[in-house]
Amino acid sequence: MTTAFYRDERCFWHGGGDYVLTLPVGGLVQPGGGLPENPETKRRLWNLMQVSGLAEDLAVLSAPGATREDLLRVHPGSYLDAFKAMSDSGGGELGLRTPFGRGGYEIACLSAGLTLAAVRGVLTGKHANAYALSRPPGHHCLPDWPNGFCLMANIAIAVEAALAEGLAGRVAVLDWDVHHGNGTEAIFYERAEVLTISLHQEWNYPLDTGAFADRGRGAGEGANLNVPLPPGTGHRGYLEAMDRLALPVLAAFRPDLIVVACGYDASAVDPLGRMLASAETFRVLTAKVKDAAARLCGGKLVLVHEGGYSEAHVPFCGHAVLEELSGSTRAAPDPLAETLDKRQPGPAFDDFVSGLIGEMESALALPWGRP
Numbered sequence: 001m002t003t004a005f006y007r008d009e010r011c012f013w014h015g016g017g018d019y020v021l022t023l024p025v026g027g028l029v030q031p032g033g034g035l036p037e038n039p040e041t042k043r044r045l046w047n048l049m050q051v052s053g054l055a056e057d058l059a060v061l062s063a064p065g066a067t068r069e070d071l072l073r074v075h076p077g078s079y080l081d082a083f084k085a086m087s088d089s090g091g092g093e094l095g096l097r098t099p100f101g102r103g104g105y106e107i108a109c110l111s112a113g114l115t116l117a118a119v120r121g122v123l124t125g126k127h128a129n130a131y132a133l134s135r136p137p138g139h140h141c142l143p144d145w146p147n148g149f150c151l152m153a154n155i156a157i158a159v160e161a162a163l164a165e166g167l168a169g170r171v172a173v174l175d176w177d178v179h180h181g182n183g184t185e186a187i188f189y190e191r192a193e194v195l196t197i198s199l200h201q202e203w204n205y206p207l208d209t210g211a212f213a214d215r216g217r218g219a220g221e222g223a224n225l226n227v228p229l230p231p232g233t234g235h236r237g238y239l240e241a242m243d244r245l246a247l248p249v250l251a252a253f254r255p256d257l258i259v260v261a262c263g264y265d266a267s268a269v270d271p272l273g274r275m276l277a278s279a280e281t282f283r284v285l286t287a288k289v290k291d292a293a294a295r296l297c298g299g300k301l302v303l304v305h306e307g308g309y310s311e312a313h314v315p316f317c318g319h320a321v322l323e324e325l326s327g328s329t330r331a332a333p334d335p336l337a338e339t340l341d342k343r344q345p346g347p348a349f350d351d352f353v354s355g356l357i358g359e360m361e362s363a364l365a366l367p368w369g370r371p
Contacts, residue, residue, distance in 0.1 A: 003326035004127040005058040006114040007046060011135040012039040014100065014107045026090070026102025035099070036272055037149035041264075041314040042135055042305065048315040048332055049322065057328040059127065063117030065109030066157055070116060073160035074153050074187060079144040083108070083151070095146035100136075108151040111136055112158070118302045119158040123167040123257060129290070129301040129325055131262075137306045139181040139261045140206070148179065148205060155259055155304050156187045159194060162257065169193060172255035174246060175200070176238075176285060177263025177306045178273035180210030184261065185224055192219040195253045197246050199238065201266070201275055202228035212360050222367035225249050227360065230353065234276035234344040235284075237353040238266070242288055244361050250292050251371035257300045258293045260286075264308030264317040268340050272309050276343055279313070279334035283320035290325060301325075312336075 013030055015038070049055040071080055079094075086092045087105035100108070111134040118130035138154030140147050155173055162168040172195040173188075175181035181198040188194040200210055216224040227241050250258065264270070266277040286303070293301040303325065308314040312335075319332040334340075345353070 001125070001128040002057070002059045003322070004118060004121055004130040005055070005060050005133065005322070006063055006118050006130065007060065007133040008062045008110055008114060010107055011111055011114070011133065012043050014104060014111075014136050015039070035149070036309045037137070037307070039135070040311045041308055042133055044311060045315040045318040046133065048319055052319065052330045052332045054319060054322060054326075054328050054330040054332070057326055057330060058322070061117070063113045065106060066112035066116055066152075070157055070161055071109070071112070071152065073164060074156045075143050097148055098146040098151055100151060104151065108136055112138070112152045112154045115154040115158045115304050116161055118304070119162055119257070119259065120167065122300050122302050123162055128299060129293070130303070131322060131325060132302065132304045134305050138304075139175055139177060139184050139306050140179070141183040142186055149307075150183060153183050153187060155261055156184055159259065163193065168256040170253065170255045171195070171257045171259065172250055172253055173197065173259045173261060174250070174289060175261035175263075175306070176266065177261055178265040178270065178275055179205040179263070179307060180226065181261055182206050182209040185209070185214070188220065189216055189224060190218045190220040192223055195223050195225075195249065195255060197225045197227070197249060199227045199229065199241055199246060201231055201233075201273055204273065212363070222365065223253075225364075229275070230356065231274035232276060232345055232349060233353050234268075235278055235281045236344070236350050237357075238277055238281050239284060239288075240354060241357050242285060244357050245364065247288060247292055248371060249364070249366065251296060252366045252368045254296055254368075256297050257302070258289060258297060260289060260301070260303040261306045262303040262321065263306035264310075264314045267308065267310055267313045267317055268343055269310045269313050269336065270308065272307070276340070276345065278337060278340040279317045279320040280337065282317045283324050286321045286324040
């Protein structure tokens with residue numbers, strides 16, 4: 001078995017419709033740029049993988065779009081119908097910061113379908129692990145309210161399918177996008193069989209979610225963990241949060257599958273974040289979660305592309321993740337590595353971040369006990 005890499009050229013064609021171009025977008029008219037969430041970061045990752053040779057070490061696949069049955073496990077029919085109608089009539093915006101053009105509905109279904117296929121492939125033993133280059137992203141999308149560039153809840157759709165089809169009984173979603181994974185959290189907030197963990201910059205986006213005190217409700221009490229980190233948290237702070245908070249909670253939960261909402265906007269040069277992560281940060285985070293998956297669930301691990309808006313740096317961060325995920329030796333050294341090493345926080349700030357993590361660790365109660 002190899003690492004699977006799910007992609008589709010049509011996902012690069014998702015765009016803001018007439019927000020950018022004067023021509024009607026759709027059919028053979030490719031969308032332009034203009035939004036932070038644009039095709040270039042993802043396309044450049046794919047291009048870099050081809051130039052470095054990494055793509056040759058992966059099983060590169062596409063997949064059909066998610067079916068209406070798949071979507072209805074998360075999104076109400078009224079939302080899907082409104083989305084489809086607006087998509088067919090030229091595009092627009094249904095929620096907050098979610099413009100799309102003609103055909104946007106079908107591309108969003110395809111994005112969800114790539115995630116679904118990656119999850120099914122890993123759970124059925126077809127792949128050792130998998131990466132879905134999904135676009136548009138999904139972790140901010142609520143069942144009936146898209147926001148933050150997210151039009152369908154890609155990961156939640158795939159998790160619900162895995163549960164409904166009996167492929168898994170317990171699933172953990174670990175989100176290291178710089179923004180809080182509010183959509184995934186909301187969908188599973190009262191569910192005991194899905195653990196949601198979000199490591200994010202505190203009060204970045206959304207402005208009113210992501211507090212450590214939000215631990216789930218009802219049957220889901222304790223099955224949600226938010227780790228809000230202060231702006232300026234760098235490589236050492238992220239790894240400490242992973243080691244002291246995320247990994248122990250994963251170990252206690254003992255999932256059948258781990259899905260990572262893999263955003264790269266904690267990069268030090270990202271325009272929508274204020275953190276100091278490097279490509280090496282994402283490499284080590286991947287190594288840690290891969291090791292956890294090996295110990296907890298037979299290596300069943302899927303990474304799903306979320307945010308990340310630096311056209312220069314996302315490709316190298318993603319390449320580092322995929323090198324680690326697949327075990328490939330095809331390297332693409334981060335051209336910013338030396339610069340970012342010099343920009344890491346000093347000992348005083350690291351101690352401050354460590355103290356915040358310690359406070360959360362002391363307050364952490366786990367319904368399943370500690371591992």
